Structure formats: structure tokens, C-alpha cells
Amino acid sequence: MSATQVPFLDLASQIAPLREEIDAALRRVLDSGWFVLGPELEAFERELAERFGARTAVGVANGTEALQLALEALGVGPGDEVITTPLTAAFTALAIVRAGARPVFADVDPRTLNLDPTAAERAITLRTRALLPVHLYGHPANLDPLREIARRHGLVLIEDGCQAHGAKYRGRAIGATGAVALSFYPTKNLGALGDGGALLLDDDEAAARVRELRNGGQRARYEHLRLGMNSRLDELQAAVLRVKLRRLESWVERRRALAEIYREELASCGLDLPEEASYARAAWHLFVVRHPRRDALAAALKVRGVETLVHYPVPVHRQPAFAVVVPPETRFPVAELAASSVLSLPLYPEMSDARVRFVAGVVREAVAAIG
Numbered sequence: 001m002s003a004t005q006v007p008f009l010d011l012a013s014q015i016a017p018l019r020e021e022i023d024a025a026l027r028r029v030l031d032s033g034w035f036v037l038g039p040e041l042e043a044f045e046r047e048l049a050e051r052f053g054a055r056t057a058v059g060v061a062n063g064t065e066a067l068q069l070a071l072e073a074l075g076v077g078p079g080d081e082v083i084t085t086p087l088t089a090a091f092t093a094l095a096i097v098r099a100g101a102r103p104v105f106a107d108v109d110p111r112t113l114n115l116d117p118t119a120a121e122r123a124i125t126l127r128t129r130a131l132l133p134v135h136l137y138g139h140p141a142n143l144d145p146l147r148e149i150a151r152r153h154g155l156v157l158i159e160d161g162c163q164a165h166g167a168k169y170r171g172r173a174i175g176a177t178g179a180v181a182l183s184f185y186p187t188k189n190l191g192a193l194g195d196g197g198a199l200l201l202d203d204d205e206a207a208a209r210v211r212e213l214r215n216g217g218q219r220a221r222y223e224h225l226r227l228g229m230n231s232r233l234d235e236l237q238a239a240v241l242r243v244k245l246r247r248l249e250s251w252v253e254r255r256r257a258l259a260e261i262y263r264e265e266l267a268s269c270g271l272d273l274p275e276e277a278s279y280a281r282a283a284w285h286l287f288v289v290r291h292p293r294r295d296a297l298a299a300a301l302k303v304r305g306v307e308t309l310v311h312y313p314v315p316v317h318r319q320p321a322f323a324v325v326v327p328p329e330t331r332f333p334v335a336e337l338a339a340s341s342v343l344s345l346p347l348y349p350e351m352s353d354a355r356v357r358f359v360a361g362v363v364r365e366a367v368a369a370i371g
């Protein structure tokens with residue numbers, strides 16, 4: 001087996017050119033002596049909202065809690081059902097459980113692998129309170145029909161944008177309207193130097209509730225009107241995120257250019273390639289191909305020095321932890337087939353065109369080798 005020539009990601013290569021700015025940001029916080037709920041977070045929230053065209057942004061500890069707090073702030077809790085996709089990070093569904101509600105899964109669209117609006121509508125019961133689509137891999141879910149279903153049934157719509165910083169739906173940034181959760185886990189399109197998250201909201205009252213809930217439920221110091229939690233984005237992370245936020249758009253452009261190279265180089269080699277729906281400007285958090293012999297393909301790439309990952313090998317409804325909330329006979333054929341065939345290729349803004357062409361060449365060779 002050869003040593004890895006192309007890693008799946010290389011976060012150090014993203015930090016290196018920003019090193020001086022990041023060092024200066026960290027120094028500023030260290031010198032200030034103020035580490036939680038301070039001026040860096042306030043500035044980051046303002047800049048984040050502005051960049052996404054959102055009314056307001058609230059920084060929290062991670063993407064999972066951004067989703068949980070959105071649900072709680074919008075009145076979703078015990079006894080309620082929330083319809084979501086089974087093809088996502090299990091954290092999406094975990095947030096629903098942690099908010100006290102029950103995740104109800106509906107199958108995905110076979111092209112985009114995002115929540116299928118028709119399947120979502122079929123899953124509605126008298127207990128349904130919310131729809132929670134995920135913009136998987138950075139490709140927007142089809143929001144118009146989901147918004148229409150939510151409107152018709154009186155449901156809350158909360159979007160999991162944890163992989164979709166920089167994506168657009170019908171020309172409008174994901175996050176510009178509605179309630180959208182972001183993760184700043186280091187590998188995301190906008191990543192912190194540790195955990196972080198935010199909620200973008202167009203509702204001032206909900207935003208005020210999230211601000212209270214993330215800080216123990218306090219309205220003012222030692223005045224706890226709600227049962228909140230501790231989910232604050234600290235000053236060091238906010239200061240670093242401010243530096244990186246300024247690059248987000250150019251990083252997303254770079255991801256888009258590299259995705260286009262992959263699509264050209266891999267056309268008609270026997271792989272099922274990802275594409276943008278007519279309504280979408282994808283942020284290409286991940287470049288995910290599909291092949292019926294996915295595991296063989298991953299192994300063939302590994303021996304050739306290309307690292308890949310699978311997002312996700314087990315759909316959430318088949319995860320043992322979720323057996324308590326999923327009826328045993330539950331099957332989602334599209335999501336299950338996808339889980340057995342998806343493979344994520346290396347894609348990050350610092351990759352050169354030549355490197356992507358090299359990987360594509362290795363992929364073509366590997367596909368031919370596994371037959």
C-alpha cells in the first residue's frame with residue numbers, strides 16, 4: 001500500500017497564508033483579557049449576518065446546538081414530530097431528540113440526495129411541528145416546495161446549513177431568510193479552530209430567545225426566565241472566524257472551479273457524478289460521486305494514494321442509537337442505496353487544478369480496474 005499522496009483535506013494549508021492575521025486576532029483577544037460573550041463575538045455576528053444577507057446571526061457552541069436552539073426558540077419540543085432526511089450527519093437528528101421532539105424521516109430525492117418534498121409531505125401527522133431539510137454536501141434542498149408545504153400545514157421550517165456556507169437557492173444565499181443553522185467545525189466551508197456554530201434568523205423575537213437560551217436561559221445576569229443551556233461561541237473562535245469569513249466567497253468560488261474540473265475530467269468514465277439542480281448554486285462542501293462498487297473503488301483509490309471518505313455509510317434511521325425513535329420496519333430505499341454507493345473525493349480550496357486532474361486520472365484508472 002502506498003503512502004497517501006493526496007489527503008482528503010489539508011487544513012494546515014488553509015491556515016498557512018492566514019497565519020499572520022490569525023496570530024494578530026488571537027493576540028488581540030489574549031491582550032483584551034475577555035474570553036466569552038464579548039466584542040469579537042458581537043462583531044462576528046454582525047459581519048456574518050451581513051455577508052449572508054441575513055437579518056441577524058447568533059453565535060453558539062456548534063452546529064448541533066444551533067439546530068437544537070432553533071427548534072426550542074421556535075416552539076418545537078416534547079410531543080412534537082420533526083420531519084428530516086435520513087441521509088445526513090446523525091447530529092441533525094440528534095438535535096431534534098435533544099430538543100425533546102421526535103425525528104421522523106422521509107426519503108430523499110434520487111438526484112440531489114436532499115429531503116424529497118413529496119415524501120416529506122406524506123410523513124406529516126397531527127403531531128408534526130417542523131420540517132428540517134439539510135443542504136447536503138453544500139447543495140441546496142429544494143426550498144420552494146418545502147416552504148409551501150410548511151405554509152399549508154402550519155409548520156416551522158428550520159434549515160440545516162451546516163455544509164452549505166456560500167450556497168444559493170434561486171439566486172439567494174442560504175441563510176438570507178428563515179432559520180438556518182451553521183456549523184464551524186474545522187472541516188466546514190467556514191471552519192473554526194475547534195467547534196463553533198451559528199444561527200441565522202430573520203425573526204428578532206426568536207433571535208432574542210436564542211441569545212437567552214445559549215446563555216443558560218438568562219435574560220439578564222442571574223435572571224433565568226427559561227431553562228437554557230451553555231452554548232456560547234468564545235471570543236478566540238469568533239476572532240479567527242472573522243479573519244476566515246473574509247475569504248469565504250473566494251474559497252467557495254475555488255471549490256466551484258475545482259468541482260467543474262472534476263466534472264469535466266470524470267465525464268463518461270462510469271461514475272455517477274454530482275450536478276447542480278436548476279435552482280441551485282452549490283457550495284461544494286463535498287464532491288460526492290456514486291458507484292455500485294463503492295467500497296472496491298475506495299480501496300482501489302487508497303492503494304493508489306488517494307484518500308476518500310463516505311458521507312454517510314449508514315443512514316440515520318439505521319443507526320443503533322436511533323432505534324428508540326424509528327419503527328423497526330422503516331426503510332428508505334433511495335437513501336439506503338445512496339449510503340451504499342456514495343464516495344467523497346478530496347476537494348478543498350487550496351488544491352491546485354493539477355492536483356484535481358491528477359486525482360481524476362487516478363479515479364478513472366481505479367474505476368476501470370474494478371470493472
Ligand SMILES: Cc1ncc(COP(=O)(O)O)c(C=O)c1O
Pocket residue numbers: 062063064065088089091092134160162163182183184185195196197
Ligand atoms: C449536516 C450537518 N448537520 C449538523 C452537523 C453538526 O455540526 P457540529 O459538528 O458543529 O455540531 C454537521 C457537522 O458535523 C453536519 O454536517
